[in-house]
Amino acid sequence: MSDAAWPRKVAVVGAGTMGAGIAQVFAAHGVPTVVVDASPELSEEARARAVELLARLEAAGSVESGATATAKRHLSAAATIAAAVGDADLVVEAVFERPDVKTAAYEEIEAAATPDTVIATNTSSIPIAELALALRRPGRFLGVHWFVPPLLVPCVEVIPTASTEPGVVEKVLGALTALGKTAVAVGDGPGFVANRIQFAMFREAARIVEDGVATPEQVDEIVRSSFGFRLPFFGPFTIADMAGLDVYADIFDTLERGLGEGFAAPAVLRDHVARGEYGVKAGRGFLELSQDEARELVDRRDRAYVALARLRAEGES
Ligand SMILES: NC(=O)c1ccc[n+]([C@@H]2O[C@H](COP(=O)([O-])OP(=O)(O)OC[C@H]3O[C@@H](n4cnc5c(N)ncnc54)[C@H](O)[C@@H]3O)[C@@H](O)[C@H]2O)c1
DSSP, X not given: OOSOSOOSOEEEEOOSHHHHHHHHHHHHTTOOEEEEOSSHHHHHXXXXXXXXXXXXXXXXXXXXXXXXXXXXXXXXXXXXXHHHHTTOXXXXXXXXXXXXXXXXXXXXXXXXXXXTOEEEEOOSSSOHHHHHTTOSOXXXXXXXXXXXXXXXXXXXXXXXXXXXXXXXXXXXXXXXXXXXXXXXXXXXXXXXXXXXXXXXXXXXXXXXXXXXSOOHHHHHHHHHHTHHHHTTTOOHHHHHHHHOHHHHHHHHHHHHHHHOGGGSOOHHHHHHHHTTOOBGGGTBSSSBOOHHHHHHHHHHHHHHHHHHHHHHHHHHO
């Protein structure tokens, strides 16, 4: 059972790849969860699929033993949205990534849910404030963006709008933490944080292929074996600080000359460089590190990379 007293029941509306996966997480932690899709048959199929996929993970030793039995006991399928959401504390919306489909679902959800039921959209990219316009009670609405597969990827972005009640954000963050997730509350905007970065990377990867610089296979290999190799441990700011922000600024100059102003060095980087804050080597960059902390960071980096290289070799053997 989840540590949190909230939510006592979850309804997942739209039980495709993500909805079924999110339902798995709650149900496997003993939270009563109901899935509903576009028809009673699709809802039941999604329930069965969620249990079956969990059983496969359990058989492979990838989740705790007993998780499938717990999920099976706590997961059900509903025939309609009205039947699913009536007594839910939390409704997770994971229908198609189309504003018209989502807003039509909100109308049905709000008609049947209690006034303080929290409604969370799993949209990947649509600004939450835009979707909130369709809600009669936007105070209980927010973005809760999971990553595929929800059971295994740690991060969940939580995106309140200016109208979301602070208590709603706290409850959602508490529930996600109790599920063992890394929940990070961020500002609203197209693609939030992860997809804005991920799609910028993909756009550039595609342009590299269009320009004939590398094949998709080569791009994949280079990304996963170069800067992608660092990403399980360090985010872009720590990586930039370790590389040197002065070096980054010089590289941006070359990229801008060759690839256009979309590659101009960001002002926040220039500001650090102008102040002599070059990162780890200067003791200050985006992060502030004492000499001891900088040494510790580099040691941790080296240990992590050795361990990851072993893990990769195991995975590929
Ligand atoms: N696929 C991903 O990697 C991913 C990751 C994070 C977020 N998301 C987001 O999650 C949402 C769902 O994505 P997905 O990949 O699971 O899509 P999907 O196509 O697999 O699933 C969507 C489901 O919604 C159902 N549906 C459509 N209209 C409905 C309605 N009115 N009532 C009930 N069910 C309805 C469909 O039948 C389908 O099963 C999207 O907003 C998407 O952007 C997707």
